[in-house]
Amino acid sequence: MDILTEVAKKAQEDSGVRIHRRNVERLLSAVQQEQDFWKIVDRADLTVPAASSIVKILIEKNLLFIDDKENILLTQAGRDLVEEEGIHIIQDHKCNACDGRGIPFYDDIELYRIFVQIAKDRPEPIQDYDQGAVTPETTISRVLFLDSRGDLRGKEIMVMGAEDDLTGLAVALTRKAKRVVILDIDERLIEFDKNVFKELGIDNAEAMVWDLRNPFPEEWIGAFDVFITDPPETIAAFKAFTGRGISLLKREGCAGYFGLTLRDSSLFRWHNFQKELVSNFGVVITDIVKDFNHYMNWQYHEKTKAAKIAPVKRSPRDIWYRSAWYRIETLPGFKRWNEPISDEVFYLDEEGSTT
Amino acid sequence: MDILTEVAKKAQEDSGVRIHRRNVERLLSAVQQEQDFWKIVDRADLTVPAASSIVKILIEKNLLFIDDKENILLTQAGRDLVEEEGIHIIQDHKCNACDGRGIPFYDDIELYRIFVQIAKDRPEPIQDYDQGAVTPETTISRVLFLDSRGDLRGKEIMVMGAEDDLTGLAVALTRKAKRVVILDIDERLIEFDKNVFKELGIDNAEAMVWDLRNPFPEEWIGAFDVFITDPPETIAAFKAFTGRGISLLKREGCAGYFGLTLRDSSLFRWHNFQKELVSNFGVVITDIVKDFNHYMNWQYHEKTKAAKIAPVKRSPRDIWYRSAWYRIETLPGFKRWNEPISDEVFYLDEEGSTT
Numbered sequence: 234m235d236i237l238t239e240v241a242k243k244a245q246e247d248s249g250v251r252i253h254r255r256n257v258e259r260l261l262s263a264v265q266q267e268q269d270f271w272k273i274v275d276r277a278d279l280t281v282p283a284a285s286s287i288v289k290i291l292i293e294k295n296l297l298f299i300d301d302k303e304n305i306l307l308t309q310a311g312r313d314l315v316e317e318e319g320i321h322i323i324q325d326h327k328c329n330a331c332d333g334r335g336i337p338f339y340d341d342i343e344l345y346r347i348f349v350q351i352a353k354d355r356p357e358p359i360q361d362y363d364q365g366a367v368t369p370e371t372t373i374s375r376v377l378f379l380d381s382r383g384d385l386r387g388k389e390i391m392v393m394g395a396e397d398d399l400t401g402l403a404v405a406l407t408r409k410a411k412r413v414v415i416l417d418i419d420e421r422l423i424e425f426d427k428n429v430f431k432e433l434g435i436d437n438a439e440a441m442v443w444d445l446r447n448p449f450p451e452e453w454i455g456a457f458d459v460f461i462t463d464p465p466e467t468i469a470a471f472k473a474f475t476g477r478g479i480s481l482l483k484r485e486g487c488a489g490y491f492g493l494t495l496r497d498s499s500l501f502r503w504h505n506f507q508k509e510l511v512s513n514f515g516v517v518i519t520d521i522v523k524d525f526n527h528y529m530n531w532q533y534h535e536k537t538k539a540a541k542i543a544p545v546k547r548s549p550r551d552i553w554y555r556s557a558w559y560r561i562e563t564l565p566g567f568k569r570w571n572e573p574i575s576d577e578v579f580y581l582d583e584e585g586s587t588t
Numbered sequence: 589m590d591i592l593t594e595v596a597k598k599a600q601e602d603s604g605v606r607i608h609r610r611n612v613e614r615l616l617s618a619v620q621q622e623q624d625f626w627k628i629v630d631r632a633d634l635t636v637p638a639a640s641s642i643v644k645i646l647i648e649k650n651l652l653f654i655d656d657k658e659n660i661l662l663t664q665a666g667r668d669l670v671e672e673e674g675i676h677i678i679q680d681h682k683c684n685a686c687d688g689r690g691i692p693f694y695d696d697i698e699l700y701r702i703f704v705q706i707a708k709d710r711p712e713p714i715q716d717y718d719q720g721a722v723t724p725e726t727t728i729s730r731v732l733f734l735d736s737r738g739d740l741r742g743k744e745i746m747v748m749g750a751e752d753d754l755t756g757l758a759v760a761l762t763r764k765a766k767r768v769v770i771l772d773i774d775e776r777l778i779e780f781d782k783n784v785f786k787e788l789g790i791d792n793a794e795a796m797v798w799d800l801r802n803p804f805p806e807e808w809i810g811a812f813d814v815f816i817t818d819p820p821e822t823i824a825a826f827k828a829f830t831g832r833g834i835s836l837l838k839r840e841g842c843a844g845y846f847g848l849t850l851r852d853s854s855l856f857r858w859h860n861f862q863k864e865l866v867s868n869f870g871v872v873i874t875d876i877v878k879d880f881n882h883y884m885n886w887q888y889h890e891k892t893k894a895a896k897i898a899p900v901k902r903s904p905r906d907i908w909y910r911s912a913w914y915r916i917e918t919l920p921g922f923k924r925w926n927e928p929i930s931d932e933v934f935y936l937d938e939e940g941s942t943t
Contacts, residue, residue, distance in 0.1 A: 251920075253839070253840045253841055253920060254839060254840070254841065255839070255840060255841020255842070256841065258841075259738060259841075262738055319742035319766065320742070321738075321741035321742045321764075322741070323735075323736065323737070323738040323741075324735050324736065324741070325736050326691045326692070326695040326696070326732040326733075326735060326736045327690065327691065327736065328683060328685055328686035328689075328690055328691060328692045329685070330683055330684070330685030330686065330692075331683035331685065331686060331690065333690040333691070334683075334690060335682065335683055335686065335688040335689060335690045335877070335878075336681045336682065336683060336688070337681070337683045337685075340681040341681070377681040378681075380678075380679050380681060381678065381679065381680050381681045381682065382678070383614060383617055383676075383678040386676035386677070386678075386679070387674035387675070387676045409676075411674065484608070484609065484610070485608045485609070485610060486608055486609065486610020486611065486613075486614075487610070500872045500874065500917060500919065501872075501919060503872050503873075503874075504866065504870075504871075504872040504919055507862070507866045507872060507873060508866050508867060511859065511862045511863050511866055511867075512863060512866070512867055515859075516859075517855045517856075517858050517859040517862060518858075518862060518873065518876060519855065519858075519876065519878070520876050520877075520878055521873060521874065521875050521876040522690065522875075522877065523690075523874070523875055562855060564855065564856060564859055565606075565608060
């Protein structure tokens with residue numbers, strides 16, 4: 234067995250998450266460009282448990298070392314290995330103008346400015362609800378993405394949870410949707426939105442406290458054109474959130490949006506999610522935009538499993554947690570799902586670590 | 589039955605392709621912004637047969653008319669309907685810097701310049717082989733996309749067909765891959781590539797005439813890191829092209845790239861393709877970038893089925909044919925497929941019209 238396969242195997246045993254040879258190669262690409270653990274995780278497209286255990290084993294094998302500033306570096310043996318195996322850097326050619334999203338947030342600078350002014354008073358993220366908000370640039374880009382796909386103007390839109398991102402608020406601020414309903418379990422966020430709507434006289438948007446584990450009332454089923462959510466990335470929770478989202482949609486040709494990371498779920502998991510969407514729910518995936526959503530560092534980082542299992546103590550200093558933006562569309566015969574969800578599906582499993 | 593559902597039903601009967609109410613709505617969004625049939629098709633995200641038959645029925649119902657310059661316009665009744673139904677425009681917020689791709693072609697302006705100089709002598713596209721090249725900006729963006737995903741440097745890359753786009757040539761021009769193999773059925777293109785490689789002393793790239801209906805030789809199976817193709821969009825051909833591409837890949841964590849349009853296949857078809865990829869071949873979809881590939885108008889347009897079934901005689905005046913860029917990645921247990929393909933799978937079926 235070659236050394237890279239051996240490392241993958243050992244890392245898989247240690248961490249209990251699936252890891253293959255190319256994951257190790259990709260981490261060895263990343264350490265040629267980044268020294269900060271959190272940036273390495275991001276660039277290697279790995280979950281924190283996978284990256285942590287690969288780094289630890291590469292250190293055991295004397296291929297990596299951590300210096301006194303907690304930088305992660307290749308040893309001479311590590312340098313020889315990447316040379317020998319032909320493991321190169323991954324050169325990012327991302328567009329500076331739109332940060333690689335394909336849609337620049339400043340295309341509606343008026344909306345951005347108003348949003349930033351309002352969001353300055355937003356409630357702080359708390360760990361209880363798995364919160365960690367995206368940047369304001371992300372939120373506005375989401376709204377413009379909806380508009381670019383015909384999913385904003387004149388549409389009835391449900392934003393399910395994750396209102397710490399204030400996506401529902403931003404959709405409502407455009408005043409272009411026909412109706413906006415915002416659900417979140419966190420009363421602070423709902424009160425915040427309600428106050429803004431009242432102050433600005435926005436009367437086609439409602440915000441209400443809702444626990445997404447509970448089924449939706451009958452009058453919401455088939456009553457919306459678009460849903461937006463940010464599901465916890467366990468299989469059961471993903472299925473429940475997207476299934477419930479799909480249950481809202483009026484007919485074929487309606488759309489759903491959500492983010493999926495590679496930080497708390499692997500491509501193995503994505504594969505399961507995609508099967509669920511395509512084969513079980515009968516929807517088609519129309520867009521997957523990598524690294525569309527940028528998350529700000531949340532204040533409770535030090536209390537997360539991620540911080541505990543990381544090979545370094547140093548906290549993230551920059552954005553390292555990003556997620557892909559998915560759009561799905563219903564086709565004739567799509568399946569609605571609206572059952573209760575048990576507590577256990579939230580939030581941590583073997584791949585998750587940041588909640 | 590409301591009028592939009594009625595139009596969808598009638599259009600489906602007339603054309604033999606699947607059409608639902610939202611397709612009609614989307615076309616009515618598009619005609620509020622574009623008058624040219626080909627631009628309307630593009631903006632409505634429809635196949636030519638679907639768009640043609642919807643337009644014809646909307647004309648019968650006195651909701652659209654065609655003026656003496658062959659512009660397609662709403663009648664007063666049409667205007668009343670879109671008002672009443674709340675059918676709005678689709679405002680595109682695409683990034684001007686990267687044309688919405690997320691990766692700007694000029695991030696390697698040297699490569700772009702050399703490519704354009706060389707490509708000026710490329711052979712003309714011919715209908716026999718379903719040719720119609722992408723713009724040089726598209727080709728270079730593809731190469732930079734590969735580089736951004738770690739699929740270029742030090743990799744063994746197979747480019748399967750569609751070398752009228754000169755994608756294989758552009759990959760080879762970077763001199764960053766370990767090995768490039770280019771297959772095409774058109775001898776003119778293969779000779780063209782070969783001459784360039786000889787002139788520039790590029791010795792890690794080969795080009796050879798190959799009919800992709802034939803299985804690959806044993807020594808290619810599992811010998812590549814990356815494949816790129818542009819499959820004809822019938823289900824059988826898609827399965828054969830991507831299956832054969834996947835058969836080339838060395839192990840889990842390897843990548844495949846291809847374009848899929850909504851001009852010659854619908855989202856219904858995409859749904860079938862996605863099922864095939866995820867459930868049958870055991871790969872995961874990592875990226876779907878809408879409208880990444882821009883095709884130049886091909887000279888044989890007037891001889892296509894598209895031209896014959898269109899409600900206007902006017903040829904396209906601008907880019908209207910675009911496709912999404914897919915990236916897939918292999919997972920443990922992925923399935924290789926390398927059977928012969930019969931002639932019948934090429935090229936036209938009920939949704940296709942431009943070949």
